[in-house]
Amino acid sequence: MIRTEEMTISMGPQHPATHGVLRFIVKTDGEVLHEVKPDVGYLHRSMEKIAEKVGYISFQPYTDRIDYVCAMTCNHAYAMAVEKAAGISAPERAEYLRVIASELNRISSHLIMAGVMAMDIGAFTPFIHAIRERETVNDLFEMLCGARLTYNYVRIGGVSFDAPANFKEKCVEFLNHFEPIIDEFNRLISFNKIYVERLANVGVVSREDAIAYNLVGPNLRGSGVRFDVRKDIPYSIYPKIDFNVPVGIGEAGKVGDCYDRYMIRIREMKESCKIVRQALEQMPEGEIMAKVPRKIKPPVTEVYSRCESARGDMGFYLVSDGTDKPYRLKIRTGSFSAMSIVEKIAPGLMIADLVAFISSLDVVAPEVDR
Amino acid sequence: MIKEKFTFAEEVKPQAGGGWYLVPADKIVEVCKTLRDDYKFDCLSCLTGIDLVDYFEVVYHLFSYSEKKPLVLKVKLEKQSSTMPSVSAIWPSANWMEREVFDLLGIKFENHPDLRRIMLPEDWAGHPLQKSYKEPEEYCGMSTKR
Amino acid sequence: MIQQLSLLFPMLPMWLVQAIWCGVVAVLLLTFFSLFAGPVSWLERRIAGRIMSRIGPNRVGPQGIIQWLADGVKNFLKEDLIPRDADKILFRFAPYPVFLGVTLTLVTLPFSSLLIGADLNVGLLYIVGAWGLVVIGLIAAGWSSNNKWTLLGGMRSAAQMISYEIPLVLSLLVVVLMSGSLSLQTIISSQGASPVEWFIFSNPFAFIAFVIFMISAVAEGNRTPFDLPEAESELVAGYNTEYSGMRFLFFFFAEWGNLYVIGALAASLFLGGWQIPAGWRNFASAQGPILPHVFEVLMFQLKTWIWVLLIIQLRWTLPRLRVDQLMKVSWKYLTPFAFVSIVGTGLWMVVFPEGWLFMKYLLLFSMLAVIGYFVWRAIWQLRFTKSKADFKLIV
Numbered sequence: 045m046i047r048t049e050e051m052t053i054s055m056g057p058q059h060p061a062t063h064g065v066l067r068f069i070v071k072t073d074g075e076v077l078h079e080v081k082p083d084v085g086y087l088h089r090s091m092e093k094i095a096e097k098v099g100y101i102s103f104q105p106y107t108d109r110i111d112y113v114c115a116m117t118c119n120h121a122y123a124m125a126v127e128k129a130a131g132i133s134a135p136e137r138a139e140y141l142r143v144i145a146s147e148l149n150r151i152s153s154h155l156i157m158a159g160v161m162a163m164d165i166g167a168f169t170p171f172i173h174a175i176r177e178r179e180t181v182n183d184l185f186e187m188l189c190g191a192r193l194t195y196n197y198v199r200i201g202g203v204s205f206d207a208p209a210n211f212k213e214k215c216v217e218f219l220n221h222f223e224p225i226i227d228e229f230n231r232l233i234s235f236n237k238i239y240v241e242r243l244a245n246v247g248v249v250s251r252e253d254a255i256a257y258n259l260v261g262p263n264l265r266g267s268g269v270r271f272d273v274r275k276d277i278p279y280s281i282y283p284k285i286d287f288n289v290p291v292g293i294g295e296a297g298k299v300g301d302c303y304d305r306y307m308i309r310i311r312e313m314k315e316s317c318k319i320v321r322q323a324l325e326q327m328p329e330g331e332i333m334a335k336v337p338r339k340i341k342p343p344v345t346e347v348y349s350r351c352e353s354a355r356g357d358m359g360f361y362l363v364s365d366g367t368d369k370p371y372r373l374k375i376r377t378g379s380f381s382a383m384s385i386v387e388k389i390a391p392g393l394m395i396a397d398l399v400a401f402i403s404s405l406d407v408v409a410p411e412v413d414r
Numbered sequence: 415m416i417k418e419k420f421t422f423a424e425e426v427k428p429q430a431g432g433g434w435y436l437v438p439a440d441k442i443v444e445v446c447k448t449l450r451d452d453y454k455f456d457c458l459s460c461l462t463g464i465d466l467v468d469y470f471e472v473v474y475h476l477f478s479y480s481e482k483k484p485l486v487l488k489v490k491l492e493k494q495s496s497t498m499p500s501v502s503a504i505w506p507s508a509n510w511m512e513r514e515v516f517d518l519l520g521i522k523f524e525n526h527p528d529l530r531r532i533m534l535p536e537d538w539a540g541h542p543l544q545k546s547y548k549e550p551e552e553y554c555g556m557s558t559k560r
Numbered sequence: 561m562i563q564q565l566s567l568l569f570p571m572l573p574m575w576l577v578q579a580i581w582c583g584v585v586a587v588l589l590l591t592f593f594s595l596f597a598g599p600v601s602w603l604e605r606r607i608a609g610r611i612m613s614r615i616g617p618n619r620v621g622p623q624g625i626i627q628w629l630a631d632g633v634k635n636f637l638k639e640d641l642i643p644r645d646a647d648k649i650l651f652r653f654a655p656y657p658v659f660l661g662v663t664l665t666l667v668t669l670p671f672s673s674l675l676i677g678a679d680l681n682v683g684l685l686y687i688v689g690a691w692g693l694v695v696i697g698l699i700a701a702g703w704s705s706n707n708k709w710t711l712l713g714g715m716r717s718a719a720q721m722i723s724y725e726i727p728l729v730l731s732l733l734v735v736v737l738m739s740g741s742l743s744l745q746t747i748i749s750s751q752g753a754s755p756v757e758w759f760i761f762s763n764p765f766a767f768i769a770f771v772i773f774m775i776s777a778v779a780e781g782n783r784t785p786f787d788l789p790e791a792e793s794e795l796v797a798g799y800n801t802e803y804s805g806m807r808f809l810f811f812f813f814a815e816w817g818n819l820y821v822i823g824a825l826a827a828s829l830f831l832g833g834w835q836i837p838a839g840w841r842n843f844a845s846a847q848g849p850i851l852p853h854v855f856e857v858l859m860f861q862l863k864t865w866i867w868v869l870l871i872i873q874l875r876w877t878l879p880r881l882r883v884d885q886l887m888k889v890s891w892k893y894l895t896p897f898a899f900v901s902i903v904g905t906g907l908w909m910v911v912f913p914e915g916w917l918f919m920k921y922l923l924l925f926s927m928l929a930v931i932g933y934f935v936w937r938a939i940w941q942l943r944f945t946k947s948k949a950d951f952k953l954i955v
């Protein structure tokens with residue numbers, strides 16, 4: 045007997061387009077998706093439980109592993125949360141170094157996203173070009189703290205090392221080199237006709253959906269919401285710095301499509317360059333570490349601190365009971381909520397579109413699972 | 415404003431940090447719905463639970479994108495039942511967050527569309543973020559300790 | 561040729577001469593095929609490396625030139641895995657039609673006025689037919705692997721190759737219309753050595769047909785931007801996901817062999833094939849009977865390799881189309897335009913029976929202008945990138 049049925053495919057955990065270990069249970073009719081169920085948890089390490097066991101200072105290196113693509117901002121967000129709870133304030137030079145490191149890391153994270161996006165669409169070359177540039181950012185980080193992926197650079201009360209003497213000139217050298225490279229990258233892929241056609245009007249997330257599903261960061265701005273934690277809930281030295289917040293305007297199709305989310309990141313790289321330049325100019329001399337006791341014992345309190353990571357609003361909800369270990373530490377990440385919207389948007393897309401949609405959300409698997 | 419509207423909500427202001435409103439568990443859906451529709455709290459940015467040994471606390475961090483201001487709600491939950499209504503119909507983002515709270519803390523949400531474990535495997539025993547949690551010796555015949 | 565051979569060996573019966581001749585030609589062509597597909601795989605990786613600003617294989621032999629031999633040996637030694645639930649017969653069988661489909665087309669490719677496996681009077685039809693075998697292999701591979709990704713890949717390849725076969729054949733019809741023959745030697749003979757005597761520049765419609773031919777041939781060869789059947793970021797590896805070892809290699813033999821077939825067809829149908837200028841021919845003929853053929857072979861190779869290199873660069877530059885866009889390109893643009901070019905060429909031949917020299921030169925110079933712009937742009941970009949790529953942060 046001839047009959048038709050939906051084909052159920054398990055996309056992942058080992059699949060080239062799932063950026064780590066994500067899994068989608070996909071029901072398709074040929075190429076068209078009928079249902080997509082994300083299945084996460086393959087990288088769950090129970091970070092929150094670990095935090096309850098190891099204490100405030102020892103948890104700092106673990107924050108690198110929440111989002112290894114943009115570890116600096118995770119460090120920064122955690123340090124901010126603990127400082128807020130314990131009433132420590134970092135010296136000004138340390139704040140500048142934190143912002144420089146975070147923005148450089150944002151550049152390197154967005155480079156990965158842009159490259160991987162192009163690779164998922166089928167063009168390999170931009171990926172390698174992006175990685176080539178990322179290497180130089182990693183060189184800068186190596187100058188700063190000796191590490192290239194998991195930095196553990198931002199510490200509670202400051203930063204671990206002061207910038208070496210030639211850091212400023214090397215950094216400016218890199219920025220002078222990098223800003224034209226963004227234009228070259230755009231010429232190579234961003235304005236490619238096939239690329240634009242593949243991304244425009246695909247996976248459109250409306251403004252309402254983006255807010256209701258709690259999308260954050262570039263994904264939220266891609267849907268036309270002008271919100272950036274750096275601007276709207278300012279922290280560190282961001283109020284002293286002049287920069288723009290790019291917002292999706294639907295330049296190739298509808299507002300909130302994959303192309304908008306992609307271009308937001310390209311534009312943010314330019315903004316980050318601006319921020320780093322200004323921060324380097326303004327950076328004062330001085331201490332890089334505040335007086336921090338060996339055992340941090342915040343008073344009985346709870347704080348929710350938010351920080352703009354490369355994947356958006358990163359929140360640390362910290363409940364302290366007066367001991368040197370957090371009573372409860374909740375890590376609220378952008379990728380987790382971004383994954384939950386896949387189920388809503390994906391039906392009706394094609395398999396190739398799903399791949400583009402996931403990479404346009406810039407999901408990093410360990411950040412989903414923590 | 416929430417004080418006048420909901421007389422049952424109790425405002426808590428500790429010495430340090432921001433304050434929150436304590437809402438009874440059975441009223442949470444009503445409160446959240448009003449907050450979303452009338453007070454423009456269009457985003458539930460974080461939902462989490464805390465095991466306070468005697469009772470659970472469920473914490474809602476709301477955020478209003480139009481007015482750019484946060485609000486914290488808390489719900490006290492008895493350990494015996496550990497069941498409360500779900501707000502996933504109000505904010506779709508609550509869907510996964512409630513699943514996570516269920517998975518890691520064992521709080522059950524009524525009227526949740528799809529309350530399954532999300533991080534841990536389906537057949538995992540226990541809820542790790544409970545303070546009384548003991549790590550099982552083995553899982554499916556594999557030792558969890560080396 | 562066979563007649564001449566049988567005169568050389570009068571003691572042998574005719575059928576034996578024919579059989580030996582067939583064997584010799586087959587061995588020669590297969591050798592040529594492997595000797596093409598191997599190094600071109602190395603070449604592609606080197607070019608890809610250059611484009612991606614990395615090095616590429618450079619360890620095996622000088623500049624890594626025998627990397628392909630190492631890869632071949634490695635693949636020979638690999639275990640030939642067959643999934644437990646696969647359709648074993650079909651799974652074993654699938655690589656052969658793919659390989660065969662590409663190699664069979666070589667039989668009628670004219671390398672020079674003499675060097676041709678068989679100058680069939682239906683040569684073009686034969687090439688299209690043989691090429692169609694590839695799709696059977698791909699579907700068989702996709703279906704028999706018992707894997708949903710390979711199935712999707714196989715289905716994609718079937719849809720793609722069948723829809724692109726239509727504009728491909730239609731654009732070939734333009735050439736047939738102009739030369740009045742399906743035999744490749746006749747087609748080449750009716751063109752000349754000078755670019756204005758080539759079919760591509762004979763009228764604007766033929767030019768359109770050439771563009772359509774190139775696009776659909778690239779799609780037939782499963783190359784980016786039409787590499788959907790093996791879209792690695794979507795379908796893991798497409799139809800060849802479950803293959804390993806030598807069977808896997810057969811698919812790639814076919815892929816790189818396809819490159820040559822595409823280039824050779826473009827060269828011989830539109831670009832005058834092995835035709836060399838009369839001056840060269842006179843000079844070469846004066847040196848002996850062999851030299852003109854050497855010149856012809858070199859000319860043919862030159863024209864072919866230009867396209868081979870171009871397609872390789874396309875692959876490492878462009879992203880991939882989506883399935884519906886792929887179908888749209890074929891059915892909404894290429895097929896109607898192919899019809900237009902057929903009708904247009906017919907009308908043109910009626911209106912200008914002798915051809916219109918002005919238009920030929922116009923087309924030639926506009927093509928040269930495009931190439932010139934491309935070269936200028938490439939040089940500009942190279943200068944820009946060179947100043948940037950040398951950038952090194954010394955920590």
